[in-house]
Amino acid sequence: MQSRAVELLVGFFVCLGIAAIFILTMRVSNLADTSDVQQGYTVVAAFDNIGGLKVGAPVNMAGVRIGRVADITLNQETFRAEAKLRVSEQYKLPKDSDAAVLTSGLLGEQYVGVGPGGSLKNMQDGDEFIITQSAVVLENLIGQFMTSMGAGGDAGGGGNAGGLPAPDGP
Numbered sequence: 001m002q003s004r005a006v007e008l009l010v011g012f013f014v015c016l017g018i019a020a021i022f023i024l025t026m027r028v029s030n031l032a033d034t035s036d037v038q039q040g041y042t043v044v045a046a047f048d049n050i051g052g053l054k055v056g057a058p059v060n061m062a063g064v065r066i067g068r069v070a071d072i073t074l075n076q077e078t079f080r081a082e083a084k085l086r087v088s089e090q091y092k093l094p095k096d097s098d099a100a101v102l103t104s105g106l107l108g109e110q111y112v113g114v115g116p117g118g119s120l121k122n123m124q125d126g127d128e129f130i131i132t133q134s135a136v137v138l139e140n141l142i143g144q145f146m147t148s149m150g151a152g153g154d155a156g157g158g159g160n161a162g163g164l165p166a167p168d169g170p
């Protein structure tokens with residue numbers, strides 16, 4: 001009888017662990033709260049490169065989530081990625097606001113950061129951001145760094161500081 005109770009207890013803890021992993025997964029992936037995507041207005045931001053931006057990613061302004069990415073498509077005429085951003089109706093964006101694809105933390109998830117403009121007119125449903133900044137691709141930065149380090153090692157005339165003439169012997 002005691003082994004039956006132990007088996008039930010182990011089964012209970014296994015189910016509890018699976019439920020905890022499920023809840024953690026939902027919170028990390030931001031799928032649990034998508035209520036702000038349903039209401040509000042849609043604006044479009046065109047980027048040269050969106051990196052790992054995904055549908056459902058947050059749209060933040062000054063660290064406050066104001067909406068979500070509703071859709072991502074490729075414009076066949078300009079060959080730019082167009083992200084449709086669903087902004088909650090309680091937030092009004094000036095017409096000259098800018099949008100950038102940013103990363104939370106060093107290797108965290110990507111989101112769209114909106115910088116406020118100074119216009120007195122607000123964006124309406126279907127408006128497009130004029131100023132956008134594409135995602136920073138970590139691989140490109142590392143490649144540029146490695147290239148500049150390789151070119152910097154030979155600069156200076158074979159170890160001679162600043163190209164000055166070598167001193168005449170001891």
